[in-house]
Amino acid sequence: MSELSSRKPLHDIEPVFISRWSTKALSGEPISDDTLFKSFEAARWAPSGSNSQPWRFIYSKRDSESWPRFLELVNERNRVWAANASALILLLSKKNRETPEGARPLRSHSFDAGAAWSNFANQTHLSGWSTRAIGGFDRDGVRSSLSIPDEYEIEVVIAVGKPADNSVLPEPLQSANKPSGRVPLSDLVADGRFAFAGAE
């Protein structure tokens, strides 16, 4: 628990929100479908605009045929640690929703996918595993190599793995790999008007 000393909640909240963090130190051990699908199931229950559920997940486990392709699409800086993940997951969102009048743009598709990611990350943590989102990857490469249709936004890659000791990381990454803090609530929340600490 001492590594979480930089994380002090300002209010009494459930421990999961503080103890989840995105370690880069991962063991590379295999992850079961049971664990993985528990996290997808948690994601499935996220809220979304008109209950449209626009999130889509494409996963690759490290022992699968698709793994080298997935890892190659992650940029070099992230590949250094993500190579030890147990699964890489591409999160997409569907930009349109079906209505009786036909397909209509869904303004909240990315927002909704973010809610699903949050459920996914928290459930994975509760299962004793770890997630780290990756925005640094080859989006054009993903679209072409996985044949993603244009009506799907490419959101993020999620690395899932079992937390390991920092010594599995190359030296420059070791000391920085620790739980981060957060800005105070006064920077984030205002009562009735635009009034945030430090804002113009």
Ligand SMILES: Cc1cc2nc3c(=O)[nH]c(=O)nc-3n(C[C@H](O)[C@H](O)[C@H](O)COP(=O)(O)O)c2cc1C
């Ligand atoms: C959309 C998104 C993109 C991210 N991209 C990267 C990335 O490319 N590489 C990386 O190491 N971490 C990435 N992260 C992880 C964040 O840096 C991390 O979640 C943030 O610093 C908060 O730390 P915590 O998750 O440990 O609480 C990303 C996170 C999100 C949500």
